[in-house]
Amino acid sequence: xxxxxxxxxxxxxxxxxxxxxxxxxxxxxxxxxxxxxxxxxxxxxxxxxxxxxxxxxxxxxxxxxxxxxxxxxxxxxxxxxxxxxxxxxxxxxxxxxxxxxxxxxxxxxxxxxxxxxxxxxxxxxxxxxxxxxxxxxxxxxxxxxxxxxxxxxxxxxxxxxxxxxxxxxxxxxxxxxxxxxxxxxxxxxxxxxxxxxxxxxxxxxxxxxxxxxxxxxxxxxxxxxxxxxxxxxxxxxxxxxxxxx
Numbered sequence: 075x076x077x078x079x080x081x082x083x084x085x086x087x088x089x090x091x092x093x094x095x096x097x098x099x100x101x102x103x104x105x106x107x108x109x110x111x112x113x114x115x116x117x118x119x120x121x122x123x124x125x126x127x128x129x130x131x132x133x134x135x136x137x138x139x140x141x142x143x144x145x146x147x148x149x150x151x152x153x154x155x156x157x158x159x160x161x162x163x164x165x166x167x168x169x170x171x172x173x174x175x176x177x178x179x180x181x182x183x184x185x186x187x188x189x190x191x192x193x194x195x196x197x198x199x200x201x202x203x204x205x206x207x208x209x210x211x212x213x214x215x216x217x218x219x220x221x222x223x224x225x226x227x228x229x230x231x232x233x234x235x236x237x238x239x240x241x242x243x244x245x246x247x248x249x250x251x252x253x254x255x256x257x258x259x260x261x262x263x264x265x266x267x268x269x270x271x272x273x274x275x276x277x278x279x280x281x282x283x284x285x286x287x288x289x290x291x292x293x294x295x296x297x298x299x300x301x302x303x304x305x306x307x308x309x310x311x312x313x314x315x316x317x318x319x
Contacts, residue, residue, distance in 0.1 A: 082125045083107040087132035088114060092162070096130055096192070103193055115146045123154050128196065132162040133171070134185030140167040144174035148230065151177070160195050162187065168210055172227050176204040184209035228290065232266035235259055237291050240282040 083100060087093040093111060100107050110122050115131075123129070133143055144167075151159075157179065163171045164185045171182055181195045184207050191207060228236070238248045249259045263278075272278050281287045 081106045083109045083128040084126045085130045086112045126157050130160045134164045140170045148174040180204040183207045232262050235262045
């Protein structure tokens, strides 16, 4: 059970029935929570988000805007370092949700999740790399096979690092461009290699330049399309080039 000094919760949904249902579960099983309700991500009060211990989001009613919505929620994670997030996710949106949302403090639940599953997700928290409900696993696929399949999906941070590696930048340059430490960038590169079952840097660069790698990494590039990327890269890299002269 969560400590009594962190009792603020947020529920976000455009479906009044689901919003009322989740609110009812919390009021009955977790009465220590003080709840705030929003219909969409744009309405969120950042001050309330910072104080929230739990954020429950329904993205099952937004299949056509899933990528845009997931990106918006991803940008909010830094505003809620102590919050736990639970996302109600349709199976068709799972790959996008995993790319942007699956990380520590995050649980992905099925949009058809039974009440017991919701209660357990609130009560028991999350794993070191986030949690995915068993109800989201496709029928006919074993848990082990699903884990192997899902582990291949790169996170947004891993994709960004691999895109930059593919453009010829080194770890230090990527760290400066993304405003991260060298250690973090190296860890994300190594994590991506483990997901892709790549054993060496040579294997990694071969994959990045393969048709599969290009298809995986070219979508929604970190700075938009190629022209925008070139302008942004020159702007960010100019201090590095000047210091090297």
